[in-house]
Amino acid sequence: MTRTDYPWLLPAEMVDSETADSETADPETVRRGTPRTVRDWVVDTLVFLAAAGFGMLATDASQVAGNADGVVFLDVMLGALACCALWTRRRWPVGLAVTLALLSTVEPVASGAALASLFGVAVHRPFRPVAVVALLSLVTGTVQSVVRPDPTTSFLTSLIATVLLVLLAVGWGLLVRARRQLVAALRERAVRAEAEADLRAEQAQRLARESIAREMHDVLAHRLSLLSVHAGALEFRPDAPAPEVARAAGVIRDSAHEALQDLRMIIGVLRAPGDDGDRPQPTLVTLDELVAESRAAGMKVTLDSGVADVSAVPAATGRTAYRIAQEGLTNARKHAPGTEATVAVSGGPGDGLTVEVRNAAPSGEVPRVPGSGQGLIGLTERAALAGGRFDHGPTGDGGFALRAWLPWAA
Structure with a gap:
């Protein structure tokens, strides 16, 4: 077994087209060596503050439960570390989510960070690892209700709240992931449509050039061949009788005039697309x-x-x-x-x-x-x-x- 067999265990920066399928790759997080954007910093800061606020509520519940000052201090320190660990969720989303879920079993203060990391897994990873981490979160949340119960709520209420929060984090994350994939698909489709439009335009231009060349050949070759044949006859027979020379010269003059008119007609069509000019087309x-x-x-x-x-x-x-x-x-x-x-x-x-x-x-x-x-x-x-x-x-x-x-x- 190699690490590429389980791409969702790799860092987000290493998940690319060579190690994961299209469902695994995420356009927002798959950046090899690319620093966070302003949007990333804003989102990560909001996630950190939300997890910290959830932790503060859990700290108050710990004090209400009558825990010793040392236990409350330890809860605060571990909760702070859990919130700070969220800054690494883009690099190790699955590993961080598993660690925080296990930590939240005995530290309710880390529950907010665990939910935030679960949300990150739902956004950046396919359904299989999301289901595994969500199931683990449900188990650890149930165990937490037994090991560190909230004195103000019953076990059933805590269990229902745990299930609802886990489902909310997973559902919201999957929704965000689906939206990003839709935007990426639409962007790719737009790029492909633009390329196909350019190709069709190029083909249309080539066909138009071929049509123009064919039309010019058909129109002008007839006239110019008359010029060439009669001019060649005059060249080969300089002693031809005067009437024949005059007739050949007349044909050359008329052919040159008609060729000029035909050329003007073609140029008129090129200058005004969709207009066949003033002269009727031959049938x-x-x-x-x-x-x-x-x-x-x-x-x-x-x-x-x-x-x-x-x-x-x-x-x-x-x-x-x-x-x-x-x-x-x-x-x-x-x-x-x-x-x-x-x-x-x-x-x-x-x-x-x-x-x-x-x-x-x-x-x-x-x-x-x-x-x-x-x-x-x-x-x-x-x-x-x-x-x-x-x-x-x-x-x-x-x-x-x-x-x-x-x-x-x-």
Whole structure:
């Protein structure tokens, strides 16, 4: 057997998380080497004065009983020592309570100090040692009523008073202990809640940054790819006819203007959270405009829409489908210029919405267009957030296709 098997026998300063469970550790007394606070001094002083007052009443009872002056003097001295010993109750609560309970058997003057030490045990220790010390106090109080009876009261009255005082000290101490544990639990819960709130805020910020980055990529990549492709065409064909140069320059100008407008819209959303700006967000209804814009830029695009009423598509689903088609056309323009691209949309309520963008294999050398390579990753995340699926890959004829299925509630 080691001392750590019985942590309630250790000094309060040694009772920590390594030697006791959460019921034993007390936030008010478990201080390794920490001096008493002002509150501790006030409480200890009040406990000392209360025990001294109880002892003075017991001294008067001893004089009334007709005890010799030497016995009364001895009672006063032992009672004073018992009261002074209460200053050590924070270090040795159980040991002090047992000692004072045994002393009170023959010294009624020490009964007040014994009750105060019992109160300290109830506050600072779990129920098992409290029950042991309380039972010992009841026994010693009963024996005291026989050995040192009070001439002004009967044995039954003394016994009832002993039981009531012991129960009062234990009940009050347990109440104080429960309140301290509740305060400590609430404080710990508040700290944990604050940490969880900080974590949720950090996650929300990260998700918001990812959403903003994905939106900026989807919005600006389409415009800037037009700039890059047509600027590259002018670089590779400096001897192109004047009408082609003028048309490419016009596409570059229009794309730069649209990219600037889109950038202003995104900045406006960031400056005013919860506001989507003045421009309406693209949905499946505006897919015709996207195809027309790509055709005006020189792409060969075929739109195959199998949706009877595109306006019935939910706005969030339509916007995701639009971004998928936009990214597919952007990739076809960058990696397979001059080829024909096909945009197919089909589905209905209950069956879901399917979006497919397919392009043939490029012919000849493809000019290198810089890119981040995050477009397809962003589309996968978009489809997953919408509750759908997304896949992509090369086709059998050397082309490339991407396909997405999005849920559409009936």
